[in-house]
Amino acid sequence: MAGELNVDLGERSYKIHCGSGLLPVAGSILRNLNLAAPCLVVSNATVAGHYWPVLEQSLKTAGFQPHLALVPDGEEAKTLQVAASLYDSALAAGIERRAAVIALGGGVVGDVAGFIAATWLRGVPFIQVPTTLLAQVDSSVGGKVAVNHPGGKNLIGAFYQPLAVIADLDTLATLPPREIRAGLAEVIKYGVIGDASFFAYLEEHLEGALAGDKEVLETIVLRSCAMKAAVVARDERESGLRAVLNFGHTVGHAVEAVTGFTAYRHGEAVAMGMVAAARLAVRRGMFSMEETGRLVRLLARAGLPVTLPDLDPATFRAALGHDKKIRQGQLRMVLPESLGRVRLVPVSIEEIATVVENGAAEEG
Helix, strand or coil: CCEEEEECCHHHCEEEEEECCCHHHHHHHHHCCCCCCEEEEEECHHHHHHHHHHHHHHHHHCCCEEEEEECCCHHHHCCHHHHHHHHHHHHHHCCCCCCEEEEEECHHHHHHHHHHHHHHHHCCCEEEEECCHHHHHHHCCCCEEEEEECCEEEEEEEECCCCEEEEEHHHHHHCCHHHHHHHHHHHHHHHHHHCHHHHHHHHHHHHHHHCCCHHHHHHHHHHHHHHHHHHHHHCCCCCCHHHHHHCCHHHHHHHHHHCCCCCCCHHHHHHHHHHHHHHHHHHCCCCCHHHHHHHHHHHHHCCCCCCCCCCCHHHHHHHHHCCCCEECCEEEEEEEEECCEEEEEEEEHHHHHHHHHHHHHHHC
16 A cells, blocks of 8 residues: 655645555655755664664665754744754755755654744755654645644744655654554544545544554555645645644643643643534534534543543633634634534634533533
């Protein structure tokens, strides 16, 4: 099933290369993109320990001059302070207008490396080499790059498309189980927002994905990427349709902000957010309790949290108020109508908070 997918964005179009054994040939893939020899590879110590030697050799064999810059693990990497250190690394590496910044790692590495690529010299080529399931199915595709602000997640960023995405499925073998589970949250999201048959496939094959079944993982990565690529091609800058990709993220981002971006993986927060959105949709008469149950059961089987922690109400409301999608006190929130179909609707912060607090009280 390994192959290529095209993200059709006119002159900004690019290919997603997905399959096994891609890291050793990454240099040859990039050699055809008219890039300068120097390149800055952004990673963290954990990922670099596994994959930097292979990528470095591949790049050198193809004639590149790779320089490695390490960032902290987790959301601690997505700060302006870390960005400043990467600008220093870009200068030292001689990153010019046709020299690439390469992200080797998960979503956090991709976000901060993409932010550097978008802003260094007003934009240099950017390559995504995602090594987590979440990054392969979601954050590496679509061009959203950002760092965090203490008031909220991804408040400082840009739309900046990569020149290529190289997703080597072999990198998933070294992921801790928690990272696989977190990635599955975004995979399940795709089934809810646009493909009921894919949701049913996940219900049937979830244990295979958790066990690292290569065929199942290839299927879910390729189908997820294809769905996101189709949405991004139709709405690159989130003026309408692309907003459906935020299903679960409104509450999820608020949970991450309130808990200091350290208590939960992004996918774990999104899982909680999807349950909250489903319950809000039930409250509005848009979504059935039966389908809510299917969603909750699938998330729970994946080992993901389906109940929110006990959050301070005022702090939680403040975090919702910092959401990028807020307009005149209301949020545009993605709510499900059925498995495979969602709709963007205006929702007040108070309504979201009430549903979350009532749900927490019922579960407590």
